[in-house]
């Protein structure tokens with residue numbers, strides 16, 4: 001169990017608070033998740049299009065896109081709106097229902113199903129121009145065996161010359177400080193404040209305890225939901241070892257969570273956020 005986080009500031013008025021603790025609450029409420037991450041969607045969408053033009057030779061044609069662990073479907077929607085052909089799956093049935101419904105309500109096409117990152121089966125034989133998995137989602141695979149299966153499945157889903165994009169936060173085992181991030185989302189009278197803490201990564205178990213506390217405010221009411229989980233850790237060296245587990249892929253570039261095409265970085269001891277741009281190798285003639 002991670003240490004207790006610092007207490008959050010008291011609300012200005014008396015509110016009725018309900019504290020719920022569960023390992024799944026964070027994703028069982030797709031709307032709240034969606035609100036908190038909404039600000040990133042346009043940037044990520046432009047990044048996917050730009051990186052495919054640069055490294056997969058796709059020009060401006062519609063992309064075939066696969067998103068393992070697609071969550072609420074925010075990227076499925078934004079890419080589908082721009083004419084791309086989107087497929088996505090998630091382990092959480094609430095997220096899948098939410099993602100399907102948002103595409104249907106907006107008259108957008110896309111296939112969404114329940115599946116897991118390390119065992120997924122595709123409903124199509126046609127390979128993808130790009131397979132993407134951002135915001136540390138790959139770290140939900142907490143064993144080496146699961147991570148290896150997942151990266152190999154993602155590689156197999158891409159066409160030769162197509163891309164696999166993995167964005168995650170690297171761990172520094174020497175750093176004993178807690179990590180903390182705060183996000184706020186607002187939509188139609190609802191405000192969601194998400195506080196996320198990451199605790200000391202363990203080099204031996206390769207686990208990093210995480211906690212999210214969501215404060216959901218509507219009018220005078222506040223609801224508090226806590227979620228605890230573990231992420232698998234990746235130091236720069238361990239990230240290189242992960243890439244080596246998928247010999248069908250080659251690393252062509254690295255970026256960070258600013259999603260800027262002009263700024264690249266390396267897998268080095270700067271830790272922090274990284275986006276791996278991996279390309280499926282062409283078969284030898």
Ligand SMILES: C[S@@+](CC[C@H](N)C(=O)[O-])C[C@H]1O[C@@H](n2cnc3c(N)ncnc32)[C@H](O)[C@@H]1O
Nearest residue numbers: 027069070071090091092095115116117137140
């Ligand atoms: C941080 S969200 C990312 C969602 C989406 N990719 C996005 O960028 O908005 C993580 C998602 O991973 C899903 N997830 C966690 N472990 C999974 C697994 N093993 N297979 C499939 N989905 C998983 C969760 O249900 C959740 O929807």
